[in-house]
Amino acid sequence: MRRRTVPATALAAAVAAPGTARAATPGPSVTEKSTTRLDAQAVFFVSYDGLVNNNAFQKNGLLTYKGYQYAAWYASTRNAVVARRALGATNWSTVTLSHQLKSDDSHNVISMGVSKVDGRLHLDMDSHSDGFFYVKSAAGLLDNPASTPWTASAFGAVQTTLDGLTLTSQFTYPQFVATPEGKLQLSYRVGISGNGRNALAEYDGSTWTALGEWTSSTGTYTSEHGSSTARNMYLHGIDYDVNGRLHAFFTWREQNGAVMCSSGGITNHDTGYVYSTDRGRTWRTDAGTVVATTGGSDKVTVTDSGLVVDPLDPDHSLMNQESQSTDSAGLPHAIISYVPGRFGQCTTNYVTDRTANGRAFHLRKNSSGTWQKTEIPVVLNSSQRTKLVLDKYDNAYAVLPYGRIAGASKASGYTDWALLYDGSGLNAFGEVVIDESRVKEDNVLSFMYQEKSTGTTPSALHVVDFALPA
Secondary structure, three states: OOOOEOOOOOOEOOOOOOOOOOOOEOOOOOEEEEEEEEEEEEOOOOEOOEOOOOOOOOEOOEEEEOOEEEEEEEEOOOEEEEEEEEOOOOOOEEEEEEEEOOOOOOOOOEEEEEEOOOOEEEEEEOOOOEOOEEEEEOOOOOOOHHHOOOOHHHEOOOEOOEOOEOOOOOEEEEEEEEOOOOOEEEEEEEEEOOEEEEEEEEEOOOOEEEEEEOEOOOOOEEOOOOEEOOEEEEEOOOEEOOOOOEEEEEEEEEOOHHHOOOOOOOOEEEEEEEEEOOOOOEEEOOOOOEEEEOOOOOOEOOOOOOOEEEOOOOOOOOOOOOEEEEOOOOOEEEEEEEOOHHHOOOOOOHHHHHHHHOEEEEEEEOOOOOEEEEEOOOOOOOOOOOEEEEOOOOOEEEEEHHHEEEEEOOOOOOOOOEEEEOOOOOOEOOOOEEOOOHHHHHOEEEEEEEEOOOOOOOEEEEEEEEEOOO
16 A cells, blocks of 8 residues: 655745745655665564664664664574665665574664764664673774675674773663764663663773763652652753754653552653753753763752753653754754643553553744743554654654654744654554664655564564655
């Protein structure tokens, strides 16, 4: 069946001098270009309501650099695989690594990063509150891909440290981000769910250095139901903007379920925001107050004032690790999702309630410094996460579970959210992995998704590409 693409109707009229004409700025639209298959038999099992190859919090399971796209996943053999293709090509070249997925845990994702200072591809994989596995390519592999063979010999040995640097025995959620200077940073959690801290490490082209922890798990949080004295900060992401500022949206998850109205809910509460102007060494609230020094004694805590930009109690099944981005002016945007109060003030089963009544919201800081939130009028029909993408005109796209795409125009103030693509024909399981870097490279929205299956029967893994407004 031909998949449906619906163009957005909103167009922004450009301001022009009298007697002159200027083309209107286009609103959001998506035009399907192609779908390519990465693997006919990728590993499949459902864990924590998700798949290990398609967890939206991966940064990055799919990325673009210097005209080539790179993907990483686990095959049916449980081996880690890394692949590349020239942008627009239909065929992928694959390399099977020696590492095999150690357990059926969807947290144990593969994340990739590029150190621009030396042209290496880095992979961190297979960890959930335990040890990680790390591989890096030969120097320069990504700088001249057309003339560099894509073979197993281009990758080094699998390590359980970062070139000898031991971080923690309780490692989860690797997120790679390149600094404006081309160094590579690794964000990760130390500890466990409900009692963990965020930390950073940095690679300068020759050596990894642990910068240290910057959040705290301590302090007392009290809701109308009870109190909790331990938690962790779940990041929606960690991203540099066009001006070199580092942004992080987050939610808190409490360890003690006494803060909830029902034991079937989830203890996530509040959407917070911090930023750094010195490459993650210190962290500030939206108002500019320093609240943490990475590796120092002062860390971001739940009791710090000025952190929350969208308050919400633990009774609405707020999702953690959703999505964020920054626009052409460096302003931060995020997607958050929860069960709105019009459906009740107490979720009793977060999967069931989010699936039935969950909604995604676009949260952003506008040019006047005010935070605004708009509900995306598309029923989630899933407990899972939505991803955010901004095009070159700063139109916003929400890639919802099952590969559905909604869009809103900057011209409307992001008030005209509408479904642009219904995902029919994809047969996608749920969450998708977005190529965050490709939109800037060639104006294409590209995401990786896996087909539905049952039990542990492997299924096909694909990448689908959509052209955005030219």
